[in-house]
Amino acid sequence: MKSFTMAAVIVALIATPALAQGRRGHQQDKATEKKPQIDEKAYKAALDRIPEPKEKYDPWGITKPVDAGKKPK
Template identity: 75%
Template structure:
C-alpha cells in the first residue's frame, strides 16, 4: 500500500511540474520598455526608398537554376 502511494505521488509530481511551468509569468513588464525604444517608421521616407528601387529588365525566375536553359526554348 505504501509503495503504490509513493508511485502515485511521483506520477502526480511529474504531471504537475510542466503545468506549473506554463503558468508562470516572469519579467514583470519588460516588454513595455522594449516597445518604447523601437524607432518610429517614417512612411514618407519608406515610400521614397521604394521608388528609388529600379525595375528589373527581365522577369526573375526562382526555378531557373533547377532547370536547364534549353528546356525553356524547346516546344513540347
C-alpha cells in the same frame, strides 16, 4: 501509510511540470516594449530610388535553351 506517502510523492512529481508552465510573467514585459517608428516618407523615397529593370526577369531563363521557342523546319 506508506502507500499514501508514495501516492502523494507521485502526484507532486506529476504536478511540478504543469506548475512550471503556468509561470510566464517575464514574457509580458517583452510585449510592452516600444517598437521603432517607421518613417513612411523615407520608406517611399527609398523605394523610388530603386531603378526599374530594363528587361523582364525570367527565373527559368538559364534552364531553357535560347532557341526553345523556335520550331525546326
